[in-house]
Amino acid sequence: MLNDDDLEQAAIQLAQFRISTTLPNILDRYAVLLENYKRLKSDYEEEREGRERYKQLSKGQGGNPFVLILVDGDAYVFHESLVSDGAEGGRTAAQLLTESIMDSLKAKDLEHCQIMVRVYADIAGLSKTLYKARLVGPEKRSLAPFVAGFNRSHGLFDFVDVGEWEETADLKLRAALNLYATNPQCKHIFFAGCHDSGYIADLTTYSGIRDRFTLVTSTDIKFQDDYKQLDMGIEKIPGLFQPVPAQDSPGHQSPRSGAGSTKGASRDWRVTATPIWDSHSGSPTKKQQKCKFYRSGTCKYGDECKNLHVERE
Numbered sequence: 001m002l003n004d005d006d007l008e009q010a011a012i013q014l015a016q017f018r019i020s021t022t023l024p025n026i027l028d029r030y031a032v033l034l035e036n037y038k039r040l041k042s043d044y045e046e047e048r049e050g051r052e053r054y055k056q057l058s059k060g061q062g063g064n065p066f067v068l069i070l071v072d073g074d075a076y077v078f079h080e081s082l083v084s085d086g087a088e089g090g091r092t093a094a095q096l097l098t099e100s101i102m103d104s105l106k107a108k109d110l111e112h113c114q115i116m117v118r119v120y121a122d123i124a125g126l127s128k129t130l131y132k133a134r135l136v137g138p139e140k141r142s143l144a145p146f147v148a149g150f151n152r153s154h155g156l157f158d159f160v161d162v163g164e165w166e167e168t169a170d171l172k173l174r175a176a177l178n179l180y181a182t183n184p185q186c187k188h189i190f191f192a193g194c195h196d197s198g199y200i201a202d203l204t205t206y207s208g209i210r211d212r213f214t215l216v217t218s219t220d221i222k223f224q225d226d227y228k229q230l231d232m233g234i235e236k237i238p239g240l241f242q243p244v245p246a247q248d249s250p251g252h253q254s255p256r257s258g259a260g261s262t263k264g265a266s267r268d269w270r271v272t273a274t275p276i277w278d279s280h281s282g283s284p285t286k287k288q289q290k291c292k293f294y295r296s297g298t299c300k301y302g303d304e305c306k307n308l309h310v311e312r313e
Contacts, residue, residue, distance in 0.1 A: 063184070065112065065114070065187050066114040066185060066187065067105060067110060067113045067114075067187055067188040068116045068117075068176070068189045069097070069101060069115065069116070069117045069189075069190040069216075070177060070189060070191050071117070071118065072170070072192060072193035073119040073126070073159065074122060074126065074169050075196065075244060076195070076221060077126070077130075078146070078240065079093075082146070083135055084135045084136065085146075087145040087152075090145070090146040090148065090150035090151070090152075090159075091150070091152070093150055097117065097240060098115060101115055104235060105188075110187055110188055116156040117158065118173075119150075119160065120160050120176075121159070121162065121169055122163065122169065123147060124141055124161075127144075129244060129245055130245065133245035170196075170198065170199075173199070174202050177191070177199075181209070182209075188212055188214065190214045190216050190235075191203070191213060192218075194217055194224055195221055195222050195223070195224065195243075197227075200227060203230055204230065210230065210232045213230075215233065215235070217236050218237050218238065219238050219241075219242075220242060221242070
């Protein structure tokens with residue numbers, strides 16, 4: 001059995017051990033590590049939530065993602081069975097266009113996107129052309145009911161009248177293209193203007209994001225082969241569009257259209273009737289006066305008018 005001296009010595013040794021041991025230091029460092037871990041975990045959770053929000057936006061699940069359909073309505077004319085049906089035809093045209101695009105969006109995994117449509121055309125000029133083809137009435141803006149029906153069909157569908165100035169539809173189409181091409185909310189653009197090689201330079205600018213574009217063609221509408229060099233997707237929408245009804249005018253060449261462009265011919269809808277010439281004087285006979293109503297697009301007699309249908313000089 002230990003004596004008192006031994007017990008005293010053991011007590012002294014125990015006290016010295018408690019003072020000299022590294023255990024308290026270890027426990028202190030462990031407490032610091034726990035605090036650092038808690039802080040890092042909190043930072044990680046915030047970062048992970050931020051990444052998830054970004055993924056949601058990139059997939060189009062935030063910020064109202066949409067796809068855009070741009071149509072040169074001066075050349076991609078809606079089918080005669082639609083334009084001749086007035087407002088109801090406009091609503092039907094919008095519905096058929098939506099159905100066609102939705103099929104494409106499903107294949108592209110973009111069916112969650114809203115559809116925005118911009119059609120740019122000279123309504124008065126197009127009305128005159130379609131009247132010549134006996135598809136609408138003789139009024140200057142006889143296509144207006146069709147346009148109204150199209151616009152009322154959907155809040156994001158706009159058939160825009162650009163007026164009677166040359167190349168205005170081109171200007172509008174190009175401006176919309178440049179505005180939305182790099183817009184993060186716009187997930188895809190369907191471009192219906194491939195009858196005219198003049199748009200190729202604009203689309204070439206976006207060759208680095210070519211997967212965001214689909215070039216639209218349709219039965220009987222000339223598709224310029226130069227567009228194939230862009231290596232963008234090409235899809236045909238059958239039965240919805242038709243080319244501008246053929247007329248007697250040889251047309252004019254657009255000042256910016258390149259070789260092989262059909263832009264000039266498609267824009268020149270103003271048909272000049274062949275006058276009856278006096279073989280002796282080389283001028284129109286007195287019976288053939290110029291029709292003042294035709295110039296304003298309101299002649300109700302059409303081709304049966306006894307006066308000449310000629311443009312302003």
